[in-house]
Amino acid sequence: MKIAIQGYEASFHSIAARQLFGEGCELVFCKTFKQVFAALEDDDADKAVVAIENTLYGSINEVYDLLLKHDFSITAEAYEQIGLHLLGLESAEFEDITDVFSQAPALGEADNFLTEKLPNTERHEHVDTALAAKEVSSWNKKQNAAIASEAAAKTYTLRILAPNIETHHENYTRLIALGKSNDTEEAEKTSVVFQTADKPGALYEALGVFVKFGANLTKLESR
Numbered sequence: 001m002k003i004a005i006q007g008y009e010a011s012f013h014s015i016a017a018r019q020l021f022g023e024g025c026e027l028v029f030c031k032t033f034k035q036v037f038a039a040l041e042d043d044d045a046d047k048a049v050v051a052i053e054n055t056l057y058g059s060i061n062e063v064y065d066l067l068l069k070h071d072f073s074i075t076a077e078a079y080e081q082i083g084l085h086l087l088g089l090e091s092a093e094f095e096d097i098t099d100v101f102s103q104a105p106a107l108g109e110a111d112n113f114l115t116e117k118l119p120n121t122e123r124h125e126h127v128d129t130a131l132a133a134k135e136v137s138s139w140n141k142k143q144n145a146a147i148a149s150e151a152a153a154k155t156y157t158l159r160i161l162a163p164n165i166e167t168h169h170e171n172y173t174r175l176i177a178l179g180k181s182n183d184t185e186e187a188e189k190t191s192v193v194f195q196t197a198d199k200p201g202a203l204y205e206a207l208g209v210f211v212k213f214g215a216n217l218t219k220l221e222s223r
Helices: 013-019 031-042 062-068 105-107 110-116 129-139 150-155 200-210
Strands: 002-006 025-028 047-054 074-080 087-089 099-103 122-126 145-147 159-162 172-179
Touching: 002 013, 013 172, 025 031, 025 122, 031 047, 031 062, 031 172, 047 062, 087 129, 087 150, 099 105, 099 129, 105 110, 105 122, 105 145, 122 129, 122 200, 129 145, 129 150, 129 172, 145 150, 159 172
Parallel strands: 002 025, 002 047, 099 122, 099 145
Antiparallel strands: 047 172, 074 172, 087 145, 087 159
């Protein structure tokens, strides 16, 4: 089974995809969420896995908008704790680091650590944490480091110079699996999109339907 994800091998998306579909699934790596949706639309992938919200950064609006544009079904979800590590070459020491590479949210989440421990380093944004680790490994320069997962360290033969450098250790991302059809036999959760009339009490009346039928709301998103 081919699974489209945003990111590369050992990214948090790849970890979630294998959690949902097993270690034997074949990953289709995409640079952007738009490319992930296109891969599923064009049958270049059987399923897709995308992040939809994070406990620190909130909803990922781009994914919500793409869900409205494509007729896909959410078939499963996974919650992943985001543990960030400072990764360098096997020969590197903490004091060697002058440049740090990672995805923008990861750099932001490690800001306290970087400011306190590596105040003079240059920070460079990358499209993916795992790609940052891959390139730090290929560049083979002791002054470069990446912020990525423990899996990225193993995959790209890097050493963890500092573990768990995230400011908030209770940082979770919710990821969803998408398919062209809903093959889930026993679903306990669903997502719906609706628009109300522009009048007083419209949202109150709409939400009252959920109360009437005893349906619990776990999230309400306004776009």
